Amino acid sequence: MVKEEKKRKKKTRHVEEEDNHKDFSENKEKRMKIRHVEEEENHKDFSENKEKRMKIRHVEEEEDQKKCKKKTKHVEEEEDQKERKKKKRYVEEEDQKKRKKKTRHVEEEEDQKKHKKKTRHVEEEEDQKKRKKKTRHVEEEEDQKNVSENKDKMMEKIKDFQVKSDKEVKDIGDAMEISDEEFFNALASDTSSNNDDSDEGDEKDSKPHKKQMLLHWMKKPLDINLFNGCPLCMLPCLDPRLEDTLRKMGFDSLFPVQLAVWHMTVGPGGFERDICVNSPTGSGKTLAYALPIVQMLSTRNIRCLRALIVVPTRDLAIQVKQVFDIIAPAVGLCVGLAVGQSSIEKEISCLIKRPKFEMGMSFDPEDSRVELQSLVDILVATPGRLVDHINTTKGFSLEHLQYLVVDEVDRLVGESYQFWLPAVLQVSRSAQKRLFKQASVHNSLRTIRRCGVERGFKDNMYPRLVKMIFSATLTKDPNKLDQLDLHHSLYMTAGNRRYNLPKKLESYGLICTTEKKLLNLAALLEDLGCEKSIVFTSSINLTHRLCTSLNLLGCLPCKINEYSRLQNQSVRSKTLKDFREGRIDVLVSSDGMTRGMDVEGIKNVINYDLPMYVKKYIHRAGRTARAEQAGRCFTLLRKNETKSFKNMLEKVGIDCFSSYTFPAASLQRLEPLCITAMEKLIELEEIKSSKEIEVRPKFNKVKQSKA
């Protein structure tokens, strides 16, 4: 039983195990199948996902590419647009330039109108002042009478004074103060009545301003006209060698300003005080300072720089040097020139003596043991180059300077020339203090002191620099004159009026419209034939255009050329030489020729534009009627400018101007020629500007490639 049970149990267990085994294997198969299915599904999913991702990536890449293309296209379009704009702008600019060029002369005229409007109310004010002045005029005439009566008394006083000065050197400084008072009380007419004209100062910064305080010494001027021309043989103390030279120059007598300055420097009134001279253009101011300086230096033993003449422009400096070059060698003096736009090395070799060494040795400019000597006694300089020498030239010294001349002083103390004067004054002052110390060491204090006292410098016992300042339109501005540090100044002026024109100058007005200016100028030049004339314009561009159109007319009998800053120095110098020597009859010039230039034989000055200020009118007009010769000044005016012109002339004592007219036939004949000349001028300017346009891009390319 038990066995059977065991068997049954075994069987059931076996069956169960088999079942279990079956189950297990079935389950396994199932799981395998499921896993297989899952794996297959996973694989499918994965491959599907991969495809999807690939697709997405592909789409993204496509989109990126599109974007990139878009961007580049956009950038390219922008650049295109920019270039198009640039080109457009360039063309527009060129158009504008052309238009501007065409309308420029109209604009210039409008500008002038504006300027004139601005000055008109000033002129009206001045008109009022003038009216007041006229009432004072009668009083002034009476004063003048007194002045001429006292002339003889004055000369006696000067002589007395000189005797005194020889006897009582110590007290001369004080004595001068006293005699000065007496001297001028006898002489002076009260110039305060002449101060209605406000000082215009430097021409550029001329502004209408209120009545200015006068420096005390300006209230008592010495009238140059009281010194009548004096024959050379009567001139006191003149070195016979200089007399001979002057005669060779064709000068038999001195002009009033020359005589006046001579008396106050060398002659009986030689106080060695600083002098300020206001004398008309062409009255001989250059010789007025050159002659006394050469005379006073004629006794010098050692060569060193003792006189310095400063002028504003290069051409003027050359001209002044030419005057010194004639008279200075007669007494053994040497003259140097220091001007810009020339080789400084060459200049230095003419100014300073360098020691000669043995073969193989060379001069070292830094060697302080080597003493450098001046080769000149007198130097004519422009401010810029002068300061260069002061700062950099080894051996250039103002240590021994005795005379400083400032010609065209109102220009040289103007705003644009501020730099030079302090430099010169500082160097000469410190050098002279040093001289005084050295002198006391060498026991020559007495001489130095005597010299200082003679110059009215009692408290400072060293010889001081004598300053002489000159102009045809001397500034009365105390601030400007103060810069010069003048000592005990003597103010000399020609007559009672603030401004004067040469006596033999005739002023004419030529009234015409703006469009007819060229026509009227052409008619005037035709009328004047080949007379030496200068045409002044208000700008360098206008100078060029006017000269070109006059030459394009082709019918004028005279040779015409231009002179302006637009040209380089060598061209300008050649033009000036040709004009001086008569190879050019008419010079069209900007204001570079306005001051000081002395060209013999100029018969006419023509103002193509009305100058803004009376000073400019005086200096322009002053290129003619020089050295007591006759001359004419024509001014082209629009109708509305006649009042300003009248006012301007009143300032120089001319009550009304004469009108200049031409026969209608000559105007009619010239009119078509003027029109064609203008057309040609416009054509020429267009060709020139188009050439410039062509050249510019090439030039830019070259520039870029170089960069």
Ligand SMILES: Nc1ncnc2c1ncn2[C@@H]1O[C@H](COP(=O)(O)OP(=O)(O)OP(=O)(O)O)[C@@H](O)[C@H]1O
């Ligand atoms: N004593 C004289 N006799 C004859 N001619 C003279 C005499 N002195 C000067 N001149 C001549 O007078 C002319 C004018 O002289 P200068 O240039 O010195 O005048 P200026 O007063 O300086 O004029 P600006 O104010 O225009 O500079 C010169 O041609 C000169 O040769």
